[in-house]
Amino acid sequence: MSxxxxxxxxxxxxxxxxxxxxxxxxxxxxxxxxSWANTLMTLVGIYLLYKIIPPLLHWVVxxxxxxxxxxxxxxxxxxxxxxxxIKDRYKILIYGFYPIEERWRxxxxxxxxxxxxxxxxxxxxxxxxxxxxxxxxxxxxxxxxLLGGFGLAHVGTDEFGGMMLNTVVGxxxxxxxxxxxxxxxxxxxxxxxxxxxxxVCFIEFIRGVPLITLLFVASTMLNYFLPPGTTFDLLLxxxxxxxxxxxxxxxEVVRGGLQAIPKGQYEAADSMGLKYWQSxxxxxxxxxxxxxxxxxxxxxxxxxxxxxxxxIIGLLDVLGVGRSALADAQWNGLAYEVYVSxxxxxxxxxxxxxxxxxxxxxxxxxxxxx
Amino acid sequence: MGDTNTATAAAPSANNDDxxxxxxxxxxxxxxFHVLKNINLNVKKGERIVICGPxxxxxxxxxxxxxxxxxxxxGQIIVDGIELTNDLKQIDAIRREVGMVFQHFNLFxxxxxLENCTLGPIWVRQTPKAEAEATAMEYLSKVKIPEQAxxxxxxxxxxQQQRVAIARSLCMNPRIMLFDExxxxxxxxxxxxxxxxxxxxxxxxxxxxxxxxxxxxxxxVADRVIFMDGGEVIESNEPHAFFExxxxxxxxxxxxxxxxx
Numbered sequence: 274m275s276x277x278x279x280x281x282x283x284x285x286x287x288x289x290x291x292x293x294x295x296x297x298x299x300x301x302x303x304x305x306x307x308s309w310a311n312t313l314m315t316l317v318g319i320y321l322l323y324k325i326i327p328p329l330l331h332w333v334v335x336x337x338x339x340x341x342x343x344x345x346x347x348x349x350x351x352x353x354x355x356x357x358x359i360k361d362r363y364k365i366l367i368y369g370f371y372p373i374e375e376r377w378r379x380x381x382x383x384x385x386x387x388x389x390x391x392x393x394x395x396x397x398x399x400x401x402x403x404x405x406x407x408x409x410x411x412x413x414x415x416x417x418x419l420l421g422g423f424g425l426a427h428v429g430t431d432e433f434g435g436m437m438l439n440t441v442v443g444x445x446x447x448x449x450x451x452x453x454x455x456x457x458x459x460x461x462x463x464x465x466x467x468x469x470x471x472x473v474c475f476i477e478f479i480r481g482v483p484l485i486t487l488l489f490v491a492s493t494m495l496n497y498f499l500p501p502g503t504t505f506d507l508l509l510x511x512x513x514x515x516x517x518x519x520x521x522x523x524x525e526v527v528r529g530g531l532q533a534i535p536k537g538q539y540e541a542a543d544s545m546g547l548k549y550w551q552s553x554x555x556x557x558x559x560x561x562x563x564x565x566x567x568x569x570x571x572x573x574x575x576x577x578x579x580x581x582x583x584x585i586i587g588l589l590d591v592l593g594v595g596r597s598a599l600a601d602a603q604w605n606g607l608a609y610e611v612y613v614s615x616x617x618x619x620x621x622x623x624x625x626x627x628x629x630x631x632x633x634x635x636x637x638x639x640x641x642x643x
Numbered sequence: 644m645g646d647t648n649t650a651t652a653a654a655p656s657a658n659n660d661d662x663x664x665x666x667x668x669x670x671x672x673x674x675x676f677h678v679l680k681n682i683n684l685n686v687k688k689g690e691r692i693v694i695c696g697p698x699x700x701x702x703x704x705x706x707x708x709x710x711x712x713x714x715x716x717x718g719q720i721i722v723d724g725i726e727l728t729n730d731l732k733q734i735d736a737i738r739r740e741v742g743m744v745f746q747h748f749n750l751f752x753x754x755x756x757l758e759n760c761t762l763g764p765i766w767v768r769q770t771p772k773a774e775a776e777a778t779a780m781e782y783l784s785k786v787k788i789p790e791q792a793x794x795x796x797x798x799x800x801x802x803q804q805q806r807v808a809i810a811r812s813l814c815m816n817p818r819i820m821l822f823d824e825x826x827x828x829x830x831x832x833x834x835x836x837x838x839x840x841x842x843x844x845x846x847x848x849x850x851x852x853x854x855x856x857x858x859x860x861x862x863x864v865a866d867r868v869i870f871m872d873g874g875e876v877i878e879s880n881e882p883h884a885f886f887e888x889x890x891x892x893x894x895x896x897x898x899x900x901x902x903x904x
Contacts, residue, residue, distance in 0.1 A: 541749035544710050545763040545815060546738035555762060559753050637753075 369434015430508035434589040443577040454523025479521035492586035526568035530561035570630035669718030693861040696871035742812030750796035782810040802833030822853040
């Protein structure tokens, strides 16, 4: 160990770092045992995991019951979760009270939705342009498939329910609130006094009111204002309210991004002779939206979870049908299973959005990092 | 102010046809602050003018009025026969003919160097993409960085970025180029490459207005040097007379300060 080797200048070889300064030992030392306080917290953490994970594993997997006809059978077969209940009722959680023989239309709409999203979410797909045209007409196809008419049996929006209803409200809200929010953000920064004051009033009013209030207005008060006899679909009113609500938040997030664009960018675009909409579309918004991605996705995630609020005005979303399933005498009292399943549905959707946003940030960050 | 006009500016004002820029009795205020006071300036086609003066003297503001990045409140600005008014069409028409290079380059960071150069021609002049790219490569070669065409501005040095900015302006095929302290944000070793580019541009006969502190550039390139202070044009003369025989005390003081070290 103590042997001293000497090298001529410039010939010193690369050597391995000493044990404890590299690999897993280094990782353990720096991350888990760097001080006595960290060591203590590591040990407490290990103890908590030991207390939580095994029971959870037992409840979810080891002691759970997949096949049973009612609650008594479930409890006789195992002490864990009674997934048989969910297995029995998952269709109603997904489709609500959508007519059974028409449910293929919901499935088809969902597959087409994924198909329509691909060229929007990823820019290196083959034939992106014609594909995007399909994405543009997808909302009409989906409306036709879900509502019927033109050869398909009519399904009223009062028959929409379950996860399908949450998805309809969430996707519609997201798709329409982004462009509307961008317009509002630009309006708020506009030099035209009328455009500016309308945008400011709209944003401040909508943001200042709880979504539930807006939904109540949508479900009840609009009838006072509309001429008697006009029917205005409840789901459509909800879609409009949710879109307006979320667009006000998007507008503020995008405005934050706009503030971050240096004045020189506007000046360079102006001095080139670009018109207002050209400089917004080509120069300002691509940069501002990139900065705003975390906030925009945050708003979308919030919007998607808020779709459960439609329960309060009597639409049977996934939470609503879940509660009605709980009232069934045969399966009485299996609230954990239902709510865990619903939570999982929302988590998967929201976590996907979050991952996509991180992917997008990483992709857009390439190239022009300074 | 007209008492120091030189022989080059002696042409009678009736012959305005070759004046690319005419500024007549122009005033500008920021709120109550009177930034530009009675500016009168004629720029002939092919003329190269250097504008200098202490900071806050209004020199940047003045050239920014020429393409309406700043609005003047009184007087007239006529560029290439078009008067600057609030008419957006006229402003756009003028901006198409006037290129501008900024102190902080103001390249578009989300676009490649080539895209920076082709954006204006494609969207403002409706040039076909292939043609715009060919022109852009030509100008990038002239500023000696064709090999950087597909990089992003953030990957270039300051001097390279400013040369891209010059190429970007030239791609619009402007009749007039405005330079707003183009070398002030650069490290000393990069100033030369940008000045060399500007000298080459001057040799092509481009009409140039340049706000700069580079007095060497003024001596070699300028047809006229304008000294501004306190929002006024104090002195305007051809470079030799301007540097050797300044007429005003303020000019003498300014020159002694920037040339004295």
